[in-house]
Amino acid sequence: xxxxxxxxxxxxxxxxxxxxxxxxxxxxxxxxxxxxxxxxxxxxxxxxxxxxxxxxxxxxxxxxxxxxxxxxxxxxxxxxxxxxxxxxxxxxxxxxxxxxxxxxxxxxxxxxxxxxxxxxxxxxxxxxxxxxxxxxxxxxxxxxxxxxxxxxxxxxxxxxxxxxxxxxxxxxxxxxxxxxxxxxxxxxxxxxxxxxxxxxxxxxxxxxxxxxxxxxxxxxxxxxxxxxxxxxxxxxxxxxxxxxxxxxx
Amino acid sequence: xxxxxxxxxxxxxxxxxxxxxxxxxxxxxxxxxxxxxxxxxxxxxxxxxxxxxxxxxxxxxxxxxxxxxxxxxxxxxxxxxxxxxxxxxxxxxxxxxxxxxxxxxxxxxxxxxxxxxxxxxxxxxxxxxxxxxxxxxxxx
Numbered sequence: 001x002x003x004x005x006x007x008x009x010x011x012x013x014x015x016x017x018x019x020x021x022x023x024x025x026x027x028x029x030x031x032x033x034x035x036x037x038x039x040x041x042x043x044x045x046x047x048x049x050x051x052x053x054x055x056x057x058x059x060x061x062x063x064x065x066x067x068x069x070x071x072x073x074x075x076x077x078x079x080x081x082x083x084x085x086x087x088x089x090x091x092x093x094x095x096x097x098x099x100x101x102x103x104x105x106x107x108x109x110x111x112x113x114x115x116x117x118x119x120x121x122x123x124x125x126x127x128x129x130x131x132x133x134x135x136x137x138x139x140x141x142x143x144x145x146x147x148x149x150x151x152x153x154x155x156x157x158x159x160x161x162x163x164x165x166x167x168x169x170x171x172x173x174x175x176x177x178x179x180x181x182x183x184x185x186x187x188x189x190x191x192x193x194x195x196x197x198x199x200x201x202x203x204x205x206x207x208x209x210x211x212x213x214x215x216x217x218x219x220x221x222x223x224x225x226x227x228x229x230x231x232x233x234x235x236x237x238x239x240x241x242x243x244x245x246x247x248x249x
Numbered sequence: 250x251x252x253x254x255x256x257x258x259x260x261x262x263x264x265x266x267x268x269x270x271x272x273x274x275x276x277x278x279x280x281x282x283x284x285x286x287x288x289x290x291x292x293x294x295x296x297x298x299x300x301x302x303x304x305x306x307x308x309x310x311x312x313x314x315x316x317x318x319x320x321x322x323x324x325x326x327x328x329x330x331x332x333x334x335x336x337x338x339x340x341x342x343x344x345x346x347x348x349x350x351x352x353x354x355x356x357x358x359x360x361x362x363x364x365x366x367x368x369x370x371x372x373x374x375x376x377x378x379x380x381x382x383x384x385x386x387x388x389x
Contacts, residue, residue: 050379054345059377088257125343125370131285169265173272184276186284186306188353193375203378 014091016233017242023226030226034219041216044209052206061119063210066194067217068112072140073175075105075221079147080172083165093229095161096236098168099151100228104221106144113137124188132181133189136174143171286353289327289334297358305334305364306353306372314348327352327364338366345371 012018045063052059079101085094116134117127128134150167154160182191193201200207237243250258276283286306287297297303307327314325324337336354346352351372356365378386 050381052377053380053383054373055377062377084258084261087261088254123343123345123371123373125368129285129370132283169261170268172265173269177272177276185280186286186288188285188370188372190373190375193377201375201377203382205379206377 014093016093016237016240019093020230020233020242020246023230027223027226027230030219030223034216034223037212037216037219041209041212044212049206049209050203055123058119058122059206061115062206063213065112065115065119066210067214068108068115069137070214071217071221072105072109072112072137073178074218075101075108076140076143076168076172076175079105079168080175083168083172086161086165087169092236093233095164096229096232097225098147098164100232101225102144102147102151104224104228106141106148108217108221109137109141109144113141129188131187131189132185133178133187136178136181139174140171140178143174146171288329288332290329290332292334292358292362292364293332299358302355302357302367304353304355305336305366306351307334308351309346309348311348327354334364335362336364336366338369340367340369342369343371345373 013022041063045060049060049063051057079098082094082098082101085091086098113134116137120129121127147164147168151160151164154163181187182189194207194210202210234243234246286304289305289307291297292305297305305327307329310326310328310333314323316323320339321341322337322339323342324335326333326335328334336356338354338356343352346369351374353370353372354364354366355368355370359365
């Protein structure tokens, strides 16, 4: 019985009209929370956190690099989840979320790669090396670009959504590879400083601004994704009654 | 769940498993090519390539770094806690290079079994802490 209620609520939320109204109400709050998180995160990253014993002030790139890298994986995971919703349940909203998340994911992945490269030169001694972590992350950028290109090429054809969802799901294999690359193979990239189960390998005074920055990046992603999907939704549903009514208002 | 959706979901799961297994096997077959460096143990057991360039990784052994009186020539011993290999390098070392640090050197073995490096890159670990904490840790 209880399961039935959850499914029904989810189905209702996937209705375009209800999604448009609910997301419209959430957006201002999300924007404010994201700005606050960025304010604390940036202050903490640039001022409050002490320099590292080994890397000095250069370690502060972590506050850009780790949130970007984390988000690049989360965005693709979101897209893969939407792909399943689209393939199995044929939820139209899932297709819109998938398409609109791809450009955001591509930019964030580029940011992770560039910030990592800038960090690599002073610490490792090189901007780039073809180790497993860096290569699989570069592959992720190409996956995002592939999804964007395929979406542009297929346009509004009936089979387009299914093709996109299948491509996204096949590419999803890269996500665990990126995550575990530093454990499975010898790499120049170090292991993870943060993990759900283990004690963080970063001092608390440096950790809290990092967590705030990760939350801020997530907030930025959700806010801009909602804004993009809402605009797209109006366009896709332009012939429906509720959009006509909305425009008349 | 209605039967049509259940069928589609099973299809998606089976296809994903197939792709994952295929890629997993490919990566497993290519594991030595994907790994960035060989270890000193692999040199000792003759798994490392002879007569061509490869990368060697390990920790710089304490007290093993010797600088030449003139010029940039430096020699040190790399260890993977089991076996060791001697490395010679003529160039500028990265800032993080020091005894006890993990490094990756690119170069080739000479006839005497000494690794002649063309480049030396520093690895750094996943630990971050303020200098005071590090100093306190060292005292204990």
